[in-house]
Amino acid sequence: MAGKKALSSIAGAVVSLSLLLSGCMAGSQTDKASGDKSKSNLEEKVVIYSPHGKDILQEFEKKFEAKNPNVDVEWLDIGSQEVLDRVRSEKKNPQADVWWGAPSVMFNQAKGEGLLEPYKPTYAKALEDEFHDKDWAWSGTSQTPEVIMYNSKKLSKGEAPKDWDDLLDSKWKDKIIIRYPLASGTMNTIFSAMIYRDYKDSKDPKKGYEWLQKLDANTKEYSANPEIMYSKVAKGEGTVSVWDMPDVVMLKEEKNYPFDFVIPESGTPVLTEGIALVKNAKHPKAAKAFYEFVNSKEANKILAEKHYRIPTRTDIDNLPKWIEETKIKPMDIDWKVFESKSNGWMEYWDNNIKNKEKEQKE
Template identity: 75%
Template structure:
């Protein structure tokens, strides 16, 4: 069992823009220009984190850096990757904030990211950053089975992945459309991987059976949340932090089951886009949203489990939650995920329904 408790000791993170040394009145003009250089007037963020987190950190960052306009686009992590790819010759984004590490590895291999080693590097375990510092981990995300407590009791709820294939859940499962979601791509790929990473046939068969029980693939997370909350379906698969947030903050009748056989635990990350047009502002934003203060805000208000090992006094649900982590070779994930998901989309999605029609 793995306890997701990230505690430790560390020095406080130094944040802030470049400031002039006012201790001497003899500094020359060139020195003053260098030390007083302002950040660019804007920074552009691509992120799947949603308007609540993005809006909050936009305001906090702009309060500290009054000359910088934070502009963000909220979209699925796969959509971010696709967009960064399409803009590779003329980068529009500065920061990509939020996606599973395998997606950042893929972007790294395609030459889409820029190296940046942050000031808090020593507070990260080796597994929570790229070896060349093309990305760093911001949070840990266990995947879970989500259910509507008004429709399904704790005793009845699926206890493991294979339970989702039981006929009693036919047309009770509503799933976020996987191809646009890093969370869902990871869950689906994990189902293939655990069967046999060298031969996806058994995994594809498993997903075919899940498709038979799936009522709908929702276009975005909010649609999935609302439909499950209303009882249009009673079961989904998603991540633990969002499930806790929806229950605590929005009053949704949600609870989660940690699969007994083990679950993939994602490292969510952040990266600077190659040739970012506002590099200095990008670095400042990167540091800002990964400070110890920001990590505590994200844990307490947005239910994110930090990767930094020097953040103390975390919420009880983080400190006391025990997870059986699936043993995953993330390199294998990276190499195969695209093909696995393409096969699912072309050969499995909704095929059981088409046959009946």
């Protein structure tokens, strides 16, 4: 179990999750006896679904509980697509209160399915229109450029791929390890962007599918979770991947992974990562308090300086030098097309492209 109050990331059923919530995840409230519950109108716990990883989740659990000692933060660390699927399956009996972390496309999908509770935060004026839903079903917490990641012990910056199409060169055959896209908002976006490059003019995904077939031929493995991907690239089992820039910088600087990155020359998708309240959540007051906390000025400074997140708020001063100096060429993307098409594109990839060359050889 990751984190002192973390939910286990098990597959499945709402019943199993309910047992976790009532059982292994539930800590003794006497451990927080220093808080005077009579002085707060917040509920005694708040449940977070998030792909942000145990380091961030554990830290923000502790910091929020320090400010709200009567509230027990419980969290489930899973991929953003898995969050959407779980929130969708729990619509009639929500188990989560807050969904923290996913591309805006996924939040828009959830909004369309009636899964989110609109909330306009107190910092609303510090967000440009592109960084929040027009009805405030979600608001942006960070900007996430996608990059080509490589093992810096095995490759020099000059040897690493410079652009997306370079990944198709035969010299990278069995050198690429990728996070399984259908469970990852980051990978879902990267793959969809590769299709969209031609689709935006042709309205046909064929060339995008052909590009993904060539990438598949060079891909050694689709890792079940990010930690497996990190480990295998770090060990040199593969030397190249594609991932988000903040995580690559964090892994390099904080955990001494032999990683570096290249910002693709032709442009890259830049995701807006967000936060949202789950509709009909059991702990709405604590959920709003957590929502406000994780995008407060204090939290943004922590996320930028310690966890390498690029804020969406316009009123955060004295950001780290790497944020100020990084030059990104955003890919021109119609995100509404992504919302309507990406699920179908990824389903086609899963059924018709993934590992097909390996299967044919067998």
